[in-house]
Amino acid sequence: MKNVVITGVSSGIGLAITRVFVAAGYKVFGSVRKKEDALRLKEELGDSYEPLYFDLTDDDAIKAEAARVSEIVGHQGIQLLVNNGGISGGDAIMHVSIDYMKHIYDVNTLGLLRVSQAFFPLLKVSSANKSVKTKIVNISSGAGRAVRPYLGPYAATKHAVEAISDAMRRELMRYGIDVIIIEPGPIATEIWNKNKAKAGEYKYQDTxxxxxxxxxDKGVEQMEHNALPAEKVGMLVLKAYTKKKPDTRYLIAPSRWMFWLAIHIIPDRWLDNMFKKQFDKIEFSK
Ligand SMILES: NC(=O)c1ccc[n+]([C@@H]2O[C@H](COP(=O)([O-])OP(=O)(O)OC[C@H]3O[C@@H](n4cnc5c(N)ncnc54)[C@H](OP(=O)(O)O)[C@@H]3O)[C@@H](O)[C@H]2O)c1
Incomplete structure (x- = not known):
């Protein structure tokens, strides 16, 4: 049985990836922060799922869980690490607090690096057996390539994820460990509700x-309306793991061609004006 470590499996994309891999016969070690999430997943997935407990900002907890997984998997190591856990948020770049910037980097970027470094020895154990595929899949975002206004802090963390992933792929070739980036556009998960303003608690009141x-929230609802199901990302991660020669990055979005154009073809000034029109419409709507 192949061993997979996935971060942030309590909901959304991480949960969908976990379900897809368990159904395909893999053993999943999935990180959660709450005991009740672990119990719920154990109940659903049985022995194919082993909970890991850590916050992505907690070095010691991550190292301790990597040591525990190492004892369980022994000379087999782990064949796949999926760095999925993360947070989002709508923020105006000139007013976002520096403390929040540090926090979102700590979770989305440094968290991915902490987990990768802690589990790297277990990936190396696996890659010593050349007949077994050993890979890291990093869940970035369309925002890791093209920046929507008011998603600047999140986009900055995901641009950093893209750079770290490229460095990893080029530096881990010597071990035969491949690194693949998944760039989702809007996917139907809890992240949308977590981002919505609570009644009467709007940000940037004095600006x-x-x-x-x-x-x-109207902009968030527009994106949510078009969102793809999380299972599609789960299937894509399975394809990226099993494929002999996968792409280095996969964009998965409802209007994929639009993202592609935004990243590769449309000049910055055109994009600037498109976003201005979109957000003017929201700001001046009744
Ligand atoms: N949904 C989208 O449209 C979309 C688009 C592009 C990229 N993504 C990326 O996909 C990934 C998963 O997001 P999702 O949409 O599935 O959102 P989600 O349903 O909110 O899931 C996020 C997961 O990350 C975990 N997490 C958050 N902060 C953490 C921390 N400090 N330490 C440990 N775990 C933490 C959450 O655990 P708790 O339940 O304990 O909070 C949860 O399991 C993220 O990296 C996100 O940036 C999502």
Missing amino acids: DYATLFQKI
């Missing part, structure tokens, strides 16, 4: 962005 941020 020029007050009116826009009172209505910005």
